[in-house]
Amino acid sequence: MTLKSTVRPIVYKGEKAVQALRFSSLPEPRSGWPVLLGISFPKSGTHLLDQILVGFSKVAPFARRLHSFFAGYDGESGVKHSLAETLNWVDSLHPLDVASAHLFALPEVVALVNRPLFVPYFLYRDPRDVAVSHVFYVTDMEPNHIHHDYYQSLPDFNARLRASILGRSDPSVAARAADVEFPDMAGRFAPYLNWLDQPSVLNIHFEDLVNDRARTLNLILDHLLARIGSDTLRTPRESIIASLEASINPSRSPTFRSGKTGEWKKYFTAEHKKIFKDAAGELLVKLGYEKDDNW
DSSP, X not given: OOHHHHHHHHHHHHHXXXXXXXXXXXXOOTTOOOEEEEEEOTXXXXXXXXXXXXXXXXTSSOOSSOSOEEESBXXXXXXXXXXXXXXXXXXXXXXXXXXXXXXXXXXXXXXXXXXXXXXXXXXXXXXXXXXXXXXXXXXXXXXXXXXXXXXXXXXXXXXXXXXXXXXXXXXXXXXXXTTBOOOOHHHHHGGGGGGGGOTTSEEEEHHHHHHSHHHHHHHHHHHHHHHHOTTSOOSOXXXXXXXXXXTOOGGGOTTOSOOOSSTHHHHOOHHHHHHHHHHHHHHHHHTTSOSSSOO
């Protein structure tokens, strides 16, 4: 255990105590204060949502930093976390925490997150842009990623983009680690699909946060107010929205590259379009990015 890992929980608890004193005049919601839980599909703007949710600390006693981050797969080993590990992480969260996760919508996990303890948000992005972002991330930005060496070995960007769309099934991966999975784009999104059907979860398109931010921030605020009561926060709505907007700082995201939408159009060849339609065309329709395969 490092010094940082030892000190961080102490600092976090101290900051929460200060927040509680700072906002002690606010009435406690009837069901108590919740956990703000940002769920995201990888490469969909996770840090953007994190910054927005932490921004509520300016107007309410929520934590000023993330409690923790959890992912279905370990980034360096590629091994999938067990259901028990996932449930233990969810159970580690307490009122007024702000947490972030690439969290699979397994029935047992959904049951926990649907409790009044949580105000959950699910952020996702056009899977075609996810594929492009994934190439840059694995190849150039994260040398410790389980697939970094493989992507570096591919001849060019087109081959890497093909891999990000179709996944990996080559025997070298299975031989190195039997628990490593990297299915095609539809297969990677499948464990998250059940979040789309949960009334307690606010679904957010990354593109709306970029191109229609004011409306989307208002939806994020309304989702919290529906849980804690519209009269709990004593700050005018305009000031709350301004605080959330001011919390967004792309330079503080270690994986931020461009934050643009529709970039896939610059990189997809005719072959990439065909294999994406074959592998994940139905996913684009389900997520609302296309009406059919005529794109």
